[in-house]
Amino acid sequence: MAINLRRLLLSKEGSIFLVLISLHVLAALFVDRYTSPSNIKLLLRAIPSLGILSIGVTVLMISGEFDLSIGSTFALAPMVSALCYDVGLNIWLCVIIALIIGAAVGLSNGLITVKTGMPSFIVTIGAMMFWRGIVLVVADGRMVPFELEGFARFVFNDMIGWVSTQFIWFAVFTAILWIFLSKMRFGNWIFATGGNLKAAQAMGINTDLVKVTCFIIAGIMAAYAGIFDSARVDIVNPLQGEGIALTAIAAMVIGGTRLGGGVGTVLGTFFGASIMFTIQDILMLMRVSAYLFQSFVGVVIILAAIGNQIAARGARKIW
């Protein structure tokens, strides 16, 4: 039992969860109004859009690739959705259109990456700029209202008690992707592809198919996250999501995902995204300048990376 507890804490999710809990406990003890209902509601509303985006791109990073264009998808998908909604299309159809756009951007990124053999970093920098330009063109540079009503509002932007429906989505997506990655055959192939591409190919795994699928998952999750973020503020901004790809990397690294691929968990990213917003929230409540937030996150990323290394070494010694 003692060993199991140790294993749990030295596992990627275990150690990061411990950090998250410690943060909450410390904040609850020392920060005024941290435990107030309004603050907790605020936290649970703020986390999901970055979170959903980040767990999608975690799957992709485990396969050994990265997508910088998710920030543009994060704007493009809800933008097209809002424009369709504006002309009177059914909201569910609009959401489906957004998801198809996300999947299509992911598919094109994936195909270009695996067919040319170029680093996905380069391919998706190009895609990031290209799709951002397209968003600005289709929106004519303006913000477009996205005010959901009725059941759609409940699904995408409502509260059940203290918990936002968006947070429930986030938890459900995390659970689904966690099962997909760690319990299913295809998930095993994703780890193998990112861990050792040549070995995966030698064992007959279609690594191109694996990577393209992961790009599509990242695209769909970016589209979903964009819808949530827009629904939350009732408007789509053509510039939303600029720089969010790097914030997603931060959430992943804090959550223990390896930049080179082959190691990572969506549960870790779930906690990683939560930690980033918790820190932001604490700084706000302590009236620390908002300008300093980035610096804090920078320090946390480096500390997390060091912590992950130590945890990985520790985990190896257990067996």
Place this chain on the structure above:
Amino acid sequence: MVETNEVPFIELKNVSKNFGRIEAIKNLSLKIYKGESLGLLGDNGAGKSTLIKILSGLHQQDSGQILINGEEVKLNSYADSTRHGIETIYQDSAVVELMNVYRNIFLGREITKRFGFLDVKEMDKLSREVLDSIGIQGITSTRRLVETLSGGQKQSVAIARAVYFQSKVLLLDEPTSALSVKETRFVHDFIIRLKNEGISSVYVSHTIANVHDVVDRFVILRHGENVGEYNRDEISVNELSDIICEH
């Protein structure tokens, strides 16, 4: 030369493979019999690796035939090749270092329950049994990451694949070049043990002395051609070396 009426387990007939203008394999014919250990020798660029890749389904020949038990087969993928009982063991073991032992053994051929869910318990248990049957020491848990294993233990993970999936032919591509002397002996003993159980092997190496202890017969490749076959008793290490180096 081996002269026998036995149908070879694998037979290559006039196989050729070009990469652009480079003729990697030229009109090559070769027979591998059941329970035979064949040494494939040749200098760098002689076509050894290409031949192994054709047999393991990663490359396809441009012309010529491959016969297994006398029937022509197409090896269009790794899956095709393993289905015919051909298993490849590479120099770097083709293992994923950041994955645990049992996931590596079953990589690409995972045991699943319904809907593609992994049967983790079963894979874990079978891996343990297979590793025990090989007699490898020191793999205390099949949940250990492969990166924590020694070179020989890594190679035993690759060997475990061959044993579990009941291969009929092992293709060994420089399997011991990263191993210590003791670990090399372990792999060699294992090849001999498999031979006694009727499993063939094709051993690629350019360390002739290494191969000489293990194999029954040598095939020499030069510029993609089969330039000679010798039984082990007929030829010394030095003579072999001379033949490989001729132009």
